[in-house]
Amino acid sequence: MAQKERHILSLSGGKDSTALAIYLRDLGSVPDMEYIFHDTDKELPDTIEYLKRLEAYLGVPIERTTKHTSFDKMLRVYGGMLPSNHRRWCTRMLKLRPFEDYVGDDPVVNYVGLRADENRTGYISHKPNITVVYPFQDDGIVYEDVIRILEESGLGMPPYTEWGRTHSGCFFCFYQQKIEWVRLKQKYPELYEEAKTYEKPNKINGNIFYWNQDESLEELEQPERIAEIIANWEKNQKRLKTKRKNRPLVSVLTGYESEDEEDRGCLMCFL
Ligand code: SF4
Known part of the structure; x- marks a missing residue:
């Protein structure tokens, strides 16, 4: 029997992934969405608070994928060498790898909040079982739309922007x-x-x-x-x-x- 496809949205605590979660929830097009967060244990208190508010809005828990690791643990593995733009082990070990471990070998659709008005790149898994989709780009959602989605939901912008x-x-x-x-x-x-x-x-x-x-x-x-x-x-x-x-x-x-x-x-x- 073919494996059931899973639908996963990674939240960062930033405005775009939060708005995407709200947007797709309100459209009702993905009923079994899994929401995840790769917590480094060094996040801003504002981010944690914002995610709690989002969790309440969505009515489902946001799963932490990093229960067995943290920034400090990985820093010890790297001999105390701080990450930097050129040594970005933190993103690989605390974001990408936990994501891939969480997904496993299941067929997965991964929803990413890149907007229609931006051209960003970054770490995105290239595992063959993961299909990455960009609903905001498909639907022409731009910066102002994201702000509107957040305002209308009552969540507003992430508190650290204040x-x-x-x-x-x-x-x-x-x-x-x-x-x-x-x-x-x-x-x-x-x-x-x-x-x-x-x-x-x-x-x-x-x-x-x-x-x-x-x-x-x-x-x-x-x-x-x-x-x-x-x-x-x-x-x-x-x-x-x-x-x-x-x-x-x-x-x-x-x-x-x-x-x-x-x-x-x-x-x-x-x-
Ligand atoms: S790039 Fe590294 S230090 Fe910066 S937020 Fe991501 S995991 Fe943390």
Whole structure:
């Protein structure tokens, strides 16, 4: 007998995957959807809270695929070598592999929230039993539609956007901009302190890796450096505002003006 096809939607705690879950639930086109989340154990409290709200909205549990692993466990495996854009073991080991283990060999349709107005790439499984589909691209759903879906559902935008963070994922993610580190320090000083504790010599070659390649968090938190980062950010925002006269309404509402925020990072963590 042919195996029953499973339908799986990976949530990141970001706006697009959340909106996709709501969109498909409300369409009622996928009755047996499985919702999953690859929790690194270093997620922002905001993300966890947002997922709880989504769980209540959907009325079904969001399965954690990482019950037997975590960022710290994998960091030990990698000898304390922090991940970076060029050594992105974290996405592979804490997002992609848990996803593939969860799926196993069953035939699966994997729903991904890439929008019709973006052109992003990232880690996506190429296992032959997994068929990836992009309902937002098929249905022409763009940025403004996603915001509308979230507003109409009552969930709204992810709570971290209220204090100026642009994406979900680990609180110490190396993809964040310097201004986001400043905001993390202001909003969650204890998490900033925790992120600092990771910047120490690793066991493989004794080198110290910083979350920001060129600057330690200790340097970044100096008052004069914080003032400089804020001033640079404000200057950049002014420049972008002039450049983008017709920017999307949402960027006005959220106060974001970024040239490339949608392109940074990875699909599995931030979508
Ligand atoms: S959020 Fe950043 S640090 Fe965390 S797993 Fe993803 S890429 Fe790695």
